[in-house]
Amino acid sequence: xxxxxxxxxxxxxxxxxxxxxxxxxxxxxxxxxxxxxxxxxxxxxxxxxxxxxxxxxxxxxxxxxxxxxxxxxxxxxxxxxxxxxxxxxxxxxxxxxxxxxxxxxxxxxxxxxxxxxxxxxxxxxxxxxxxxxxxxxxxxxxxxxxxxxxxxxxxxxxxxxxxxxxxxxxxxxxxxxxxxxxxxxxxxxxxxxxxxxxxxxxxxxxxxxxxxxxxxxxxxxxxxxxxxxxxxxxxxxxxxxxxxxxxxxxxxxxxxxxxxxxxxxxxxxxxxxxxxxxxxxxxxxxxxxxxxxxxxxxxxxxx
Amino acid sequence: xxxxxxxxxxxxxxxxxxxxxxxxxxxxxxxxxxxxxxxxxxxxxxxxxxxxxxxxxxxxxxxxxxxxxxxxxxxxxxxxxxxxxxxxxxxxxxxxxxxxxxxxxxxxxxxxxxxxxxxxxxxxxxxxxxxxxxxxxxxxxxxxxxxxxxxxxxxxxxxxxxxxxxxxxxxxxxxxxxxxxxxxxxxxxxxxxxxxxxxxxxxxxxxxxxxxxxxxxxxxxxxxxxxxxxxxxxxxxxxxxxxxxxxxxxxxxxxxxxxxxxxxxxxxxxxxxxxxxxxxxxxxxxxxxxxxxxxxxxxxxxxxxxxxxxxxxxxx
Numbered sequence: 001x002x003x004x005x006x007x008x009x010x011x012x013x014x015x016x017x018x019x020x021x022x023x024x025x026x027x028x029x030x031x032x033x034x035x036x037x038x039x040x041x042x043x044x045x046x047x048x049x050x051x052x053x054x055x056x057x058x059x060x061x062x063x064x065x066x067x068x069x070x071x072x073x074x075x076x077x078x079x080x081x082x083x084x085x086x087x088x089x090x091x092x093x094x095x096x097x098x099x100x101x102x103x104x105x106x107x108x109x110x111x112x113x114x115x116x117x118x119x120x121x122x123x124x125x126x127x128x129x130x131x132x133x134x135x136x137x138x139x140x141x142x143x144x145x146x147x148x149x150x151x152x153x154x155x156x157x158x159x160x161x162x163x164x165x166x167x168x169x170x171x172x173x174x175x176x177x178x179x180x181x182x183x184x185x186x187x188x189x190x191x192x193x194x195x196x197x198x199x200x201x202x203x204x205x206x207x208x209x210x211x212x213x214x215x216x217x218x219x220x221x222x223x224x225x226x227x228x229x230x231x232x233x234x235x236x237x238x239x240x241x242x243x244x245x246x247x248x249x250x251x252x253x254x255x256x257x258x259x260x261x262x263x264x265x266x267x268x269x270x271x272x273x274x275x276x277x278x279x280x281x282x283x284x285x286x287x288x289x290x291x292x293x294x295x296x297x298x299x300x301x302x303x
Numbered sequence: 304x305x306x307x308x309x310x311x312x313x314x315x316x317x318x319x320x321x322x323x324x325x326x327x328x329x330x331x332x333x334x335x336x337x338x339x340x341x342x343x344x345x346x347x348x349x350x351x352x353x354x355x356x357x358x359x360x361x362x363x364x365x366x367x368x369x370x371x372x373x374x375x376x377x378x379x380x381x382x383x384x385x386x387x388x389x390x391x392x393x394x395x396x397x398x399x400x401x402x403x404x405x406x407x408x409x410x411x412x413x414x415x416x417x418x419x420x421x422x423x424x425x426x427x428x429x430x431x432x433x434x435x436x437x438x439x440x441x442x443x444x445x446x447x448x449x450x451x452x453x454x455x456x457x458x459x460x461x462x463x464x465x466x467x468x469x470x471x472x473x474x475x476x477x478x479x480x481x482x483x484x485x486x487x488x489x490x491x492x493x494x495x496x497x498x499x500x501x502x503x504x505x506x507x508x509x510x511x512x513x514x515x516x517x518x519x520x521x522x523x524x525x526x527x528x529x530x531x532x533x534x535x536x537x538x539x540x541x542x543x544x545x546x547x548x549x550x551x552x553x554x555x556x557x558x559x560x561x562x563x564x565x566x567x568x569x570x571x572x573x574x575x576x577x578x579x580x581x582x583x584x585x586x587x588x589x590x591x592x593x594x595x596x597x598x599x600x601x602x603x604x605x606x607x608x609x610x611x612x613x614x615x616x617x618x619x
Contacts, residue, residue, distance in 0.1 A: 059368075066362050066371070069378055070355040070590070073598025075386050078355075082379035086372060093368050115481075120367045144601045200611065201604025208600070294366040294424050302481035303367040303424075303474070 036101035048103030050233035053132030055095030061137040062088035087183040124295035145208035152191035159184040160245040199260035218270035227276040325451035328394040348388035349413035418581030425492035431471015449521030
């Protein structure tokens, strides 16, 4: 019998150099080697804030999806939800890093000599009121029907946004969007299939998915309300005005609802400010308290 | 059931084992061989799935976005390992559903290491380094195990586990270059996990009733004590590189044996944890049961939907 197959020597490789890993093992800077020059005529503060709010949407929903890990209805869904969470986390990292590179003044100040990178300073050392995500992504997960309905809404909206954002004058945003739209089309497909399955499954699953959709619907119009930062970014040719994707998103959802035999909810928009302005639900503060606890306990820590 | 053909089939089976060839799902095999494999592979699959919990508990508190991505990808891999292993087990004529029920009602076990709590972020690194390291020592020989589907699943599992071990070691190395507090966290975590990691190889050889038969069948390739020794010998130089102390005053190089001498794990603790009295046994099963029960309506919906699709019908 051959003494040493490749797969038997894995343990012995621990202390040798990293050369046999194709990309090394060091992925510290998500934008390493990328030209982050701000395009002519674009206000860096606008570009940074625009990247930040899109990054926050992804960061917060990624966190909520991560909460499913080890709790999903079956192993296949556990793996799929983790995949989606990882995609969104990847988008968030790039967008937060892009925001910091465009306008370093948006990054919270940390003690002198802190090794915390900018993306983490933004994720872990901002208060809830400084987060610009839409409220839809921050509300607690609820059951699998709620998670499915939220993901269907979010991915449908963000895919339409990213399709246009791929034409951004900012080369970094354009590249992030080009990569992201492939991911988002899978997210929409995953959520759409489950939405259909639940709506056409059992009486219980149909009741749950209708309740979930109805419960989320009041937060849905907020995603299409143009915030001044989005308007300015769109005018500068780097961003997309969310109002401009409303008709397309509506048409896609109408097809899913028709296939699932689900009526479009009628609920009125929820009052109470907008996440883009930092006006959030109670849930975000609690979520961030947990997310940020270790990082904040060690502002000089290396991870 | 005994048939006229059985002696000839048994001879063929023994000859295959003797040649170190693989037994495949459609080959004849003794019922006891099948039962041993189901027990071992199911226990392994359950360990992957239960093993998502201790580290998964830190996902929502991971202190950097990079670490969060690394940890989520890692825990996701464990779910994937659970899937390959349940699939390998299904080739022996059992279903994932039956195996899950046996896990939840305590008729099948999972690795006792997951009944220890994770109390700091350093535990994520220590679990990668020591727990995944010990798992690799146990599992690498299984790539050559006599049952084909299990051996092939293990090749993939081991490659991923080796990556997990590297990420654990790398996290600890990074933390050791950080603050004094972080270095203390690492040492404290290693102190808690060293002995339970040694217990992962199972009881001493003279107290391991199944070892001899499993070795004769080529299911197991090394004894518990041999594997434990190998693990200690590999871990000592790594601990030196890290700059941590392994919490065993008897640990010393033995020139004559060309191996490390080391102390005896607390086998009373080992048996207490195996028998259900570990720090987290009840919590781990309760978590799994809750996830399983909460997901029942979703699985029922998927089954109903698939049945309707198969009928070609639409609407509820």
